[in-house]
Amino acid sequence: MDGRQQGPDGDRTDPNVLPAEGLADEHPDERRQGPVVLRRSRMGESSTTDQRLLDSRGPTDWVHTDPWRVLRIQAEFVEGFGALAEVPHATTVFGSARTPRDHEEYSQGMRLGSALAGTGCAVITGGGPGTMEAVNRGASEAGGLSIGLGIELPFEQGLNPWVDLGVNFRYFFTRKTMFVKYAQAFVCLPGGFGTMDELFESLTLVQTKKVTKFPVVMFGRSYWQGLYDWIRDTMHASGKIGDQELGLLHLTDDVDDAVRVVQEAYAAWDATH
Numbered sequence: 001m002d003g004r005q006q007g008p009d010g011d012r013t014d015p016n017v018l019p020a021e022g023l024a025d026e027h028p029d030e031r032r033q034g035p036v037v038l039r040r041s042r043m044g045e046s047s048t049t050d051q052r053l054l055d056s057r058g059p060t061d062w063v064h065t066d067p068w069r070v071l072r073i074q075a076e077f078v079e080g081f082g083a084l085a086e087v088p089h090a091t092t093v094f095g096s097a098r099t100p101r102d103h104e105e106y107s108q109g110m111r112l113g114s115a116l117a118g119t120g121c122a123v124i125t126g127g128g129p130g131t132m133e134a135v136n137r138g139a140s141e142a143g144g145l146s147i148g149l150g151i152e153l154p155f156e157q158g159l160n161p162w163v164d165l166g167v168n169f170r171y172f173f174t175r176k177t178m179f180v181k182y183a184q185a186f187v188c189l190p191g192g193f194g195t196m197d198e199l200f201e202s203l204t205l206v207q208t209k210k211v212t213k214f215p216v217v218m219f220g221r222s223y224w225q226g227l228y229d230w231i232r233d234t235m236h237a238s239g240k241i242g243d244q245e246l247g248l249l250h251l252t253d254d255v256d257d258a259v260r261v262v263q264e265a266y267a268a269w270d271a272t273h
């Protein structure tokens with residue numbers, strides 16, 4: 001291009017000759033839609049994009065459709081990744097929502113949270129009451145990074161008071177991704193269905209190498225021993241899992257032992273990342 005004007009048909013016009021008055025309007029009315037300019041018959045009704053966004057009402061059924069849910073799910077991933085991206089080493093601790101504060105398992109949870117924080121490790125829990133709270137409390141009071149990933153439930157319930165960095169999720173599966181993505185180890189304290197789900201999901205992810213070098217610690221011998229024995233004597237004995245899978249489980253009662261297993265996992269993780 002030499003910078004001279006071209007007519008609509010591509011013919012060169014002489015830049016020194018102005019269009020004859022009346023032949024063309026040099027300042028036609030126009031309407032802008034973002035970067036798009038509309039003139040003459042293209043202008044249509046005049047409203048701005050903001051106006052159309054803010055001023056319109058219409059059917060609302062689309063809010064309850066899957067395409068809209070997909071956007072909400074996407075937003076959960078965006079928020080979760082954004083909030084947690086800079087988390088350093090972390091351990092995800094699962095455990096019962098129902099453990100009372102005066103229970104020994106609550107005290108153990110606090111000791112575990114505190115010991116993990118003492119090694120510079122963040123703790124990630126489900127952000128709820130019971131042993132989740134105990135672990136957050138132990139970590140927070142020891143000056144560590146205490147993270148809670150809450151879940152929308154049919155009954156009202158907020159994050160426990162010792163969550164210092166919290167994210168609330170609508171969907172279990174988005175939240176589960178965060179439990180795994182931002183930790184290098186799992187510890188399961190005694191718990192019910194929710195904890196079982198998380199324990200076996202963790203084991204399946206390790207077994208199928210979706211995550212690598214993740215230890216899974218079952219903390220609380222007297223609670224887990226029966227399940228561990230069944231896994232060894234029935235599941236393993238009948239060939240449903242192999243030696244390697246059985247070896248993924250670390251059964252302990254000792255906070256220092258659990259922390260040691262977790263630290264070994266960090267070292268292995270650091271060596272490969």
Ligand SMILES: CC(C)=CCNc1ncnc2c1ncn2[C@@H]1O[C@H](COP(=O)(O)O)[C@@H](O)[C@H]1O
Pocket residue numbers: 093094095096097098125126127128129132150151153157190191192193194195196198
């Ligand atoms: C009192 C009560 C049932 C509260 C539920 N409030 C909850 N808040 C946050 N996470 C939860 C909750 N219930 C279950 N979970 C998830 O499931 C596990 C506990 O379930 P459970 O109590 O073991 O089966 C936790 O690790 C957590 O990730």
